[in-house]
Amino acid sequence: MTPFNFFFLLYFLLIPTSGYFQPLEDDGFISGVISNKGLDFAKDLLIEKGIDTVVLLKLPEIENTAQVALVGNAKVVLSDITIKDVQVNSSSVVIGESGIVVVVSGATVDLSMKWKYTVSSWLIGISDHGTASIKVEGMQVGLTLNLKNQEGGLKLTLLDHGCYVGDLSIQLNGGAAWLYQVLIDAFQENIASSVEDGISDKIKEGIEKLDNSLQTLPKQIALDKTAALNVSFVGNPVLTNSSLAIAINGLFTRTSEILVPRSYNNGYKVSSACGGLPKMIKVSIHENVLKSASLVYFNAGKMQIIIDELPDQNLLNTAEWRFVVPQLYKRYPNDDMQINISVSSLPVIQVGYQDIGATLSVDITIDVLEGGEVIPVACISVDVSASCGVEILGNNIAGRLTLQNFSAYLKWSKIGKLHIHLIQSLISSTLKTVVLPYLNLQLKNGFPLPTIDGYGFQNTIILYNYPWISVCSDVSFIDEDYYLIQHSTYVS
Numbered sequence: 001m002t003p004f005n006f007f008f009l010l011y012f013l014l015i016p017t018s019g020y021f022q023p024l025e026d027d028g029f030i031s032g033v034i035s036n037k038g039l040d041f042a043k044d045l046l047i048e049k050g051i052d053t054v055v056l057l058k059l060p061e062i063e064n065t066a067q068v069a070l071v072g073n074a075k076v077v078l079s080d081i082t083i084k085d086v087q088v089n090s091s092s093v094v095i096g097e098s099g100i101v102v103v104v105s106g107a108t109v110d111l112s113m114k115w116k117y118t119v120s121s122w123l124i125g126i127s128d129h130g131t132a133s134i135k136v137e138g139m140q141v142g143l144t145l146n147l148k149n150q151e152g153g154l155k156l157t158l159l160d161h162g163c164y165v166g167d168l169s170i171q172l173n174g175g176a177a178w179l180y181q182v183l184i185d186a187f188q189e190n191i192a193s194s195v196e197d198g199i200s201d202k203i204k205e206g207i208e209k210l211d212n213s214l215q216t217l218p219k220q221i222a223l224d225k226t227a228a229l230n231v232s233f234v235g236n237p238v239l240t241n242s243s244l245a246i247a248i249n250g251l252f253t254r255t256s257e258i259l260v261p262r263s264y265n266n267g268y269k270v271s272s273a274c275g276g277l278p279k280m281i282k283v284s285i286h287e288n289v290l291k292s293a294s295l296v297y298f299n300a301g302k303m304q305i306i307i308d309e310l311p312d313q314n315l316l317n318t319a320e321w322r323f324v325v326p327q328l329y330k331r332y333p334n335d336d337m338q339i340n341i342s343v344s345s346l347p348v349i350q351v352g353y354q355d356i357g358a359t360l361s362v363d364i365t366i367d368v369l370e371g372g373e374v375i376p377v378a379c380i381s382v383d384v385s386a387s388c389g390v391e392i393l394g395n396n397i398a399g400r401l402t403l404q405n406f407s408a409y410l411k412w413s414k415i416g417k418l419h420i421h422l423i424q425s426l427i428s429s430t431l432k433t434v435v436l437p438y439l440n441l442q443l444k445n446g447f448p449l450p451t452i453d454g455y456g457f458q459n460t461i462i463l464y465n466y467p468w469i470s471v472c473s474d475v476s477f478i479d480e481d482y483y484l485i486q487h488s489t490y491v492s
């Protein structure tokens with residue numbers, strides 16, 4: 001499965017949670033709400049990426065002439081003006097009326113440059129050169145971003161941005177540095193505006209790149225050969241002073257054919273609260289997502305398994321059953337068998353207050369394999385009630401089925417009557433030892449949660465809140481190596 005990689009776009013658009021209900025669109029069945037804590041985390045990440053793109057940035061050469069007493073016209077060239085380091089003292093992110101505002105205040109920037117001084121007049125020829133370090137203090141950077149739905153995708157716009165250099169000091173090294181200090185100091189203004197322009201340009205560029213990567217987000221993610229997940233954004237992101245919510249359609253669809261759209265009612269608002277716990281993000285999945293998954297796989301005829309291997313392979317031979325079902329052995333002596341388990345009606349799935357309940361009807365057909373032929377000999381109908389607990393495995397939301405109860409009856413038989421108690425115990429052990437372990441293995445792969453490469457979920461809690469299942473979590477850095485490799489694909 002392709003990890004649903006939308007989290008990285010949340011760098012900058014995260015906000016606090018305090019129990020408000022998010023007014024989401026009616027056809028958004030997966031929602032993400034980002035809290036204050038998450039917003040801060042994203043902001044720090046954005047700034048970190050921003051600094052990485054600015055460090056080693058080379059600013060344009062500055063060249064000017066100055067009138068020097070007694071010697072005449074001096075030519076000064078400042079070159080290789082390079083940003084060496086940026087330190088951010090404090091930063092903040094707020095949601096304002098116009099959009100999301102990120103402010104960096106009191107940043108310190110270290111630069112290096114080369115300087116060259118030449119005087120060539122008819123009287124004298126002087127030239128000198130050296131290096132210098134520049135320190136910028138009290139730099140402020142601000143940007144205002146807006147995020148809108150554009151045909152199911154997200155459009156990020158930079159509404160406003162600015163960079164203001166506070167104090168700038170230059171320390172010359174080499175040459176007869178002391179002699180030229182005053183002269184070079186005259187270029188403070190030029191250097192300051194060059195730093196401001198350079199950083200402003202990088203911001204514009206960075207946001208454009210971020211927007212471009214938003215445009216490349218898929219609207220649909222193929223999960224396997226049968227199903228795709230509709231990840232189109234629904235409605236505009238909802239910004240309040242305390243939270244930011246995004247909704248995606250989130251329903252399963254068929255990959256191979258166009259399904260007649262089925263209308264699902266949402267009609268329930270999702271809460272942004274995480275049981276009073278401060279969590280960075282909350283991802284909520286509506287019951288309809290599960291229903292759509294069930295519908296897609298059922299209609300595609302995928303809810304069927306053939307069991308022809310068992311830990312105790314003898315059970316799949318008629319000989320093992322010769323005393324229990326003598327008719328079977330009599331007609332097909334020493335033949336191998338297989339069990340065909342097929343869901344016969346659309347499973348009913350409901351999110352409860354502690355787990356997900358599922359009731360389904362399955363037909364269990366016993367096939368005898370004789371001379372390369374599959375001969376169905378009996379079919380037992382079973383109504384099963386099961387519950388499914390949700391858990392987080394890695395960055396996937398996974399399920400674990402538990403059998404509640406079942407009732408079974410013989411649907412048809414070509415080998416005469418089968419005793420009901422025999423059927424019950426046969427079905428019970430088949431369900432417990434074969435079917436559930438098999439399904440649980442499948443469910444373990446689960447459903448990918450939105451992630452950012454190198455980052456994972458931590459301290460996750462699951463909340464059941466009919467008709468939503470929510471995952472509240474913090475995000476933390478997990479995979480350094482992977483992160484470093486992927487690094488250059490972000491803002492830079």
Ligand SMILES: *[C@@H]1O[C@H](CO)[C@@H](O)[C@H](O)[C@H]1NC(C)=O
Nearest residue numbers: 089090105106107108137138
């Ligand atoms: C950093 O910010 C704090 C307040 O946020 C301020 O008191 C402090 O002087 C600042 N330090 C520098 C080096 O700008």
Ligand SMILES: *[C@@H]1O[C@H](CO)[C@@H](O)[C@H](O)[C@H]1NC(C)=O
Nearest residue numbers: 016018020095240241242243
């Ligand atoms: C956020 O807005 C609500 C009303 O919409 C208001 O009651 C609350 O005081 C605001 N909070 C802040 C921190 O501005």
Ligand SMILES: *[C@@H]1O[C@H](CO)[C@@H](O)[C@H](O)[C@H]1NC(C)=O
Nearest residue numbers: 027152230232233234249253
């Ligand atoms: C995906 O979801 C969007 C938004 O709800 C909807 O407009 C679109 O028709 C859906 N696409 C498919 C293939 O169902």
Ligand SMILES: *[C@@H]1O[C@H](CO)[C@@H](O)[C@H](O)[C@H]1NC(C)=O
Nearest residue numbers: 304306340341342363365374
């Ligand atoms: C399994 O059983 C179902 C009906 O119960 C049938 O439609 C399907 O063809 C069978 N599959 C195999 C491989 O025998």
Ligand SMILES: *[C@@H]1O[C@H](CO)[C@@H](O)[C@H](O)[C@H]1NC(C)=O
Nearest residue numbers: 359383384385404405406407
């Ligand atoms: C399981 O038990 C419950 C009540 O105990 C009942 O409502 C339900 O129909 C049963 N399910 C099956 C498949 O027998």
